Structure formats: C-alpha cells, structure tokens
Amino acid sequence: MSIKFGSITNPWVDIIEELKLISKLEFDYAEVGIELPEGSPEILLRRKKRILKLLDSFKSEPIAHTAWWVDFGSGYDIVRKSWIEEAKNMIDVAKILKASKINFHFYSIGLVEDYKPYHKEILENIVKSLREVVKYADSKKMMVMLENSPTKRSNVGIKEYKYVLDNVPNLRVHFDIAHAFVENGMKGIKDYMFTFKNKIEHIHIHDNHGDADEHLSLGQGNINFEQVAKWLKQTDYNKTITFEVFTSKEAAKASMMGFRKLI
Numbered sequence: 001m002s003i004k005f006g007s008i009t010n011p012w013v014d015i016i017e018e019l020k021l022i023s024k025l026e027f028d029y030a031e032v033g034i035e036l037p038e039g040s041p042e043i044l045l046r047r048k049k050r051i052l053k054l055l056d057s058f059k060s061e062p063i064a065h066t067a068w069w070v071d072f073g074s075g076y077d078i079v080r081k082s083w084i085e086e087a088k089n090m091i092d093v094a095k096i097l098k099a100s101k102i103n104f105h106f107y108s109i110g111l112v113e114d115y116k117p118y119h120k121e122i123l124e125n126i127v128k129s130l131r132e133v134v135k136y137a138d139s140k141k142m143m144v145m146l147e148n149s150p151t152k153r154s155n156v157g158i159k160e161y162k163y164v165l166d167n168v169p170n171l172r173v174h175f176d177i178a179h180a181f182v183e184n185g186m187k188g189i190k191d192y193m194f195t196f197k198n199k200i201e202h203i204h205i206h207d208n209h210g211d212a213d214e215h216l217s218l219g220q221g222n223i224n225f226e227q228v229a230k231w232l233k234q235t236d237y238n239k240t241i242t243f244e245v246f247t248s249k250e251a252a253k254a255s256m257m258g259f260r261k262l263i
C-alpha cells in the first residue's frame with residue numbers, strides 16, 4: 001500500500017464548492033470538516049446527497065475532521081457531557097459520509113491557563129470523555145484519532161498527549177507534523193513520529209516558522225521536509241497525509257507534488 005494524499009475542506013466555505021475543487025485538483029481523498037459554520041452536522045446531513053456523490057469521485061474514502069475547540073476536558077460536567085453527545089452526532093455524520101476514521105483534538109480551555117493544580121483534573125476528564133466516545137465509535141466501527149496540539153506549553157505537550165493515549169483503549173494517533181514543530185522543533189517531530197510509530201493512523205502536513213500554527217505551504221517556513229520524508233520512510237508509514245495548507249487549495253496541491261517527489 002502506498003501513501004494517499006488529501007486536502008481538507010475549509011469550514012468557512014460552501015462544502016460543495018470545496019469538494020469540487022479538491023476533486024478537480026486530483027487529491028486521492030477529501031478530509032471533510034465536520035465543523036461550524038458551513039460543516040455543522042445539520043448542514044452536512046441536509047446536503048448529504050450531493051456531498052456523497054462528490055465523495056464518490058475520489059479514489060479513497062473520506063476522513064472526518066472535527067472542530068479543534070471540542071472540549072472533552074471541561075470542568076463543567078454538563079458542558080463536558082454535552083460535548084460527548086455532540087461527538088456522537090459527529091460520529092454518526094462521519095458514518096453517513098462513509099468515513100471510517102474521525103479525529104478530535106487534544107485541547108481543553110482548562111489546559112490553556114497556567115493554573116497547574118487544575119490540569120490533572122482536566123486531563124482525567126479528557127481521558128474519561130474519550131473512553132466513552134471511543135466506546136460509542138467502536139460500536140459503529142469508526143476509528144477515533146487524537147490530533148496533537150500546536151503549543152509550547154508543557155501541559156498539552158507530548159508527555160500529556162501520551163498519557164491520554166496510554167489510558168484510552170483503541171484511541172489512535174493523528175499526527176500533525178507542523179504542530180509538533182511548534183512544540184519542539186525538528187526534535188518534536190522526531191519524538192512524536194518514533195514514540196507513536198505503531199499508532200499513527202493519519203498525518204497532517206504544512207509549514208510554519210516554529211512560533212505559531214501558520215499553516216503555510218511546504219517550504220514557506222522552517223521545517224526540514226527532506227528529513228521528515230526520511231523519517232516517514234524509516235517508520236514505513238503508508239497511510240494518509242492531508243496537506244493542511246490554508247493559503248489556497250492550489251498551494252496545497254503544489255506542496256503535495258513537491259512532497260511526493262521527496263518521499
């Protein structure tokens with residue numbers, strides 16, 4: 001099996017137009033944003049006939065991508081439980097769109113603040129919530145993946161990420177290369193790639209200068225993609241890579257062509 005390359009829908013733009021463009025640019029698959037405002041579960045369901053027809057034009061099945069602010073760690077229990085219910089809705093929609101993998105992000109508003117004693121409780125909430133979400137997804141034959149955060153804060157770094165992975169059975173890794181670069185440069189990328197090499201199910205790739213999550217074309221920032229390609233080969237990675245370049249879909253396509261040569 002060889003690596004498949006995809007592009008992601010922008011939730012701010014009409015989903016049909018996004019899918020048409022991704023298909024026209026000949027990506028292997030589309031990663032569908034189940035995200036407000038244009039990709040809410042309600043909108044996707046309402047338009048599912050046209051969406052499914054477009055998704056059928058791709059070689060490979062879609063991947064489901066949810067909003068980064070879904071907060072499984074919330075210390076407000078009613079809010080946390082509501083996020084679990086919303087996650088189940090998202091899983092149902094992903095299933096209807098014929099995806100078999102869905103991502104959630106390693107994020108909680110409670111981990112953004114510097115009040116350390118609270119972090120343990122938030123992390124435990126994330127673990128507890130994800131166990132329930134993964135159990136539901138398992139019953140629907142949907143794989144749940146957790147995407148690593150673009151942060152320099154140690155409270156949502158690789159150590160905490162690994163803690164969650166180790167404590168939620170069947171939870172898999174969605175590795176965002178550029179997020180790891182923001183966290184700890186090339187060493188950050190290497191650490192994630194080799195620590196989780198047997199659990200990585202999906203990858204996001206884009207570029208930045210190491211300070212913020214810029215989502216640039218490959219080569220516009222400071223990531224050494226030649227090295228990244230070598231590590232991917234060393235770990236025998238052969239699944240999906242989405243070019244999460246936000247400047248334009250054409251820029252994402254150019255990044256894809258360049259990286260395909262490297263790898």
Ligand SMILES: [Zn+2]
Nearest residue numbers: 147176204244
């Ligand atoms: Zn990403």
